Every structure is written in structure tokens, then in C-alpha cells.
Amino acid sequence: MEKITYFLCESNESSTEFYKKNLNFSKKVLNKLEGNFSNDINDYMNYINKNNMEQLRSKSEYLLEILMIGVFWKEHVNKAISLSKIPRNILIKLSTLREKESIKKIVDINRGLLEYLFLNRRSNDKVKISLENYKKLVNYLKACGDYKEEAKRLEVWISYFFSLNKNKVEKILTSYLEFAKYFEDISQEALGIYTKNVNLFLKNIDKKYKYREDFLFCSRKEVEYHLNMVGAQIMNEAYRKEFLKTKEKRLLLPSCMRIKDEKNCKAIKTEEGYICNSCSKNCNVNKYDKLGKKYNFQVYIIPHESSISVKNKIKYGHIGIIGVACVLNLISGGLKAKNLGFVPQCVFLDYCGCKDHRHDKGIITDINMSYLLYSLGIEEC
Numbered sequence: 001m002e003k004i005t006y007f008l009c010e011s012n013e014s015s016t017e018f019y020k021k022n023l024n025f026s027k028k029v030l031n032k033l034e035g036n037f038s039n040d041i042n043d044y045m046n047y048i049n050k051n052n053m054e055q056l057r058s059k060s061e062y063l064l065e066i067l068m069i070g071v072f073w074k075e076h077v078n079k080a081i082s083l084s085k086i087p088r089n090i091l092i093k094l095s096t097l098r099e100k101e102s103i104k105k106i107v108d109i110n111r112g113l114l115e116y117l118f119l120n121r122r123s124n125d126k127v128k129i130s131l132e133n134y135k136k137l138v139n140y141l142k143a144c145g146d147y148k149e150e151a152k153r154l155e156v157w158i159s160y161f162f163s164l165n166k167n168k169v170e171k172i173l174t175s176y177l178e179f180a181k182y183f184e185d186i187s188q189e190a191l192g193i194y195t196k197n198v199n200l201f202l203k204n205i206d207k208k209y210k211y212r213e214d215f216l217f218c219s220r221k222e223v224e225y226h227l228n229m230v231g232a233q234i235m236n237e238a239y240r241k242e243f244l245k246t247k248e249k250r251l252l253l254p255s256c257m258r259i260k261d262e263k264n265c266k267a268i269k270t271e272e273g274y275i276c277n278s279c280s281k282n283c284n285v286n287k288y289d290k291l292g293k294k295y296n297f298q299v300y301i302i303p304h305e306s307s308i309s310v311k312n313k314i315k316y317g318h319i320g321i322i323g324v325a326c327v328l329n330l331i332s333g334g335l336k337a338k339n340l341g342f343v344p345q346c347v348f349l350d351y352c353g354c355k356d357h358r359h360d361k362g363i364i365t366d367i368n369m370s371y372l373l374y375s376l377g378i379e380e381c
Contacts (some may be wrong), residue, residue: 008350015368025190026233033063058238070180078122080140087118095145108213149335187226195222232330232346243343244377246320249297256354256365259283273300314341
């Protein structure tokens with residue numbers, strides 16, 4: 001098996017060992033977050049509740065947002081402060097337009113050029129930790145397009161920070177950044193075995209991806225892979241009980257799991273996604289479609305995260321979905337599913353092989369069936 005960036009079967013023939021390690025490590029990180037920031041989260045949740053800003057989520061979800069703030073600040077704030085208003089607003093608008101399938105290709109050509117020119121600039125100056133620069137960071141994440149859901153969550157914090165004095169905000173953000181640096185070190189030790197090809201992949205990133213719309217997405221460093229691994233696990237635990245109670249369950253699979261390309265695949269298009277037509281017995285999608293018929297869940301092929309949508313509002317708690325995706329898409333995919341009214345669970349692709357983003361010819365991908373059955377409540381992990 002060709003290892004492009006991450007590979008979850010590194011220490012065994014399957015990814016089962018990864019899931020065990022990731023579970024234990026995520027618990028460690030969450031406990032450390034709660035130990036360090038319990039008062040911060042209580043104050044933030046009280047502010048949200050008092051001002052009726054949203055229906056309160058679990059404490060662990062807000063703790064994950066603290067980790068996201070720290071990691072994104074560390075990775076992107078030097079680029080965020082270099083982004084001026086006009087290109088930022090154009091990129092945000094183009095990010096919205098690319099969700100329209102009919103103009104996506106044209107939009108992506110323009111986004112690729114503008115992203116490289118304006119979102120890839122990094123200031124060499126030391127960045128002051130302040131609310132103003134935090135706002136610039138959130139706006140930068142919006143402009144990138146790949147962090148839409150994360151940006152929505154982190155934007156809520158701006159109002160809270162405005163309610164505090166300047167010195168306290170700076171102290172809070174400093175502590176989040178310090179934790180992000182600590183997380184980078186311990187995540188490398190715990191999960192680095194699964195992402196050791198990322199740096200090798202990044203050596204040729206500028207040459208191969210320059211001016212492409214996915215340049216920034218494919219340029220992400222190991223720490224963001226680890227953030228998504230931990231984040232997906234935290235979200236799975238937060239939503240698991242609600243998911244198991246849902247009346248209808250769906251499994252959303254990416255196109256890279258099919259054995260045939262888009263032209264030759266016989267899947268049938270529906271409003272919810274493509275349904276397998278069993279045109280090849282060796283296809284991984286066909287394998288899980290048969291499993292779905294056995295255990296009463298519907299399987300859909302979803303070409304892209306932007307394809308996940310609903311025409312009519314869904315009553316939260318009715319439909320549970322298991323989203324299967326590349327590691328870097330898991331937090332954003334889970335947040336989007338929740339916002340649409342689904343109760344989400346995430347299952348990692350064991351490795352990436354997407355022809356659009358990662359591999360010239362494409363590699364057929366797969367998942368850990370045992371973990372899928374555990375997610376559905378059918379087997380013990």
C-alpha cells in the first residue's frame with residue numbers, strides 16, 4: 001500500500017490499534033484541557049446561556065474549541081495578519097459560490113490563484129496576542145474555505161472576549177497558545193507514527209499544488225492531522241448516546257472508496273447522495289452497502305463534503321449519520337452534519353488516496369469494519 005500522508009495501519013495489519021491509541025490519547029488531552037481550563041469553560045458556557053446565543057453543547061465540545069483556537073493561532077495567525085480586507089471578502093464570497101456545482105470548476109480556478117497570492121503570505125513580525133488579531137484569524141479561516149465550520153464555532157468566542165477586559169483576553173489567548181504547543185509535542189509522540197509521511201509529502205507541495213484551489217488544504221502540517229484525530233474522537237464520544245437512539249442511520253462514503261471511476265460507476269443519484277447499484281462485487285462501497293442491508297442502515301456515496309445538504313429541516317435526533325472521510329475533513333464534516341440536524345459519528349479512512357487531491361491515479365481507500373460496527377452499536381470496540 002502506497003503511504004501518501006497518514007496511514008492508520010502502521011503498527012498492525014488493521015487500524016484497530018490506532019483506534020485504541022487515539023481513544024486513550026484523546027481522553028488524556030480532554031482531561032488535561034479540563035484541568036487547565038475548567039473555569040474558562042464554565043465562564044464561557046454561562047455567558048452563552050445568559051445571552052441565549054445557542055443551545056448549550058457539551059463541555060467537551062467547548063474544550064475542543066479551546067484546542068482549536070490554540071492550534072489555529074499557532075499555525076495561521078502570521079498569515080492572517082497579512083490578509084487585507086478586499087481579497088479576504090472576495091475569497092469568502094468565492095468559497096460560497098463554489099458550493100454551486102455548475103460553476104465550481106470556474107470558481108476553483110480563481111480561488112486557487114487568489115489563495116496562493118493572498119492566503120499564503122506569512123508575516124515575519126512577532127504577532128501581538130490580542131482580540132483584534134484573533135478576529136483576523138477567524139476571518140482568515142473563513143477566507144480559506146476549508147475551515148468554514150470551525151470558523152463558525154470560533155467566531156462565537158469573539159462576543160465573549162469583547163465582554164472581558166483587554167488584559168484578561170490576552171492572558172486567556174496566551175494560555176491557549178501555550179497548550180497548543182504542548183499538544184503538538186505530546187501528539188507527535190502518541191500519534192506521529194501514523195503521520196510520518198506528511199513532511200515528506202509537504203516537500204513538493206509548492207511545486208505540485210501552486211495556484212491550485214486545494215493548495216492550503218494539502219499544505220497542512222502534522223499537528224492539524226493530530227487535531228482532527230483527537231477532535232473526531234471527542235465529538236464521537238459527545239454524540240454517541242444520541243446517535244444510538246436515532247430512528248434512522250446512514251453511512252456516508254467518499255468516492256475514493258469505489259473501485260470504478262465516476263464515468264463507469266453505476267451508482268444512482270438521489271437527493272441524499274449516490275446509491276450503490278452493485279455493479280462490481282469487489283467494490284468497497286458495494287461491500288458496505290451489503291452490510292447496510294444486513295444491519296438496516298442506508299449507504300450513500302458523497303462526492304464531496306459540500307454535497308451534504310438538506311432541503312427540508314431535519315428534527316435533531318431523528319437521523320444519525322456516520323461520515324467517512326480523510327482525517328483533515330473530520331472536524332468540519334462533523335460540525336456541518338450537526339448544524340444540518342443530523343447526529344454525527346466519524347469513521348476515519350485508513351489512508352488517503354483521493355485522485356482530486358492526493359494521488360495522480362487515485363488509490364481505492366477503505367475503513368475499519370470493526371470500528372464501523374462499534375459506531376453503530378453492533379459490536380464492542
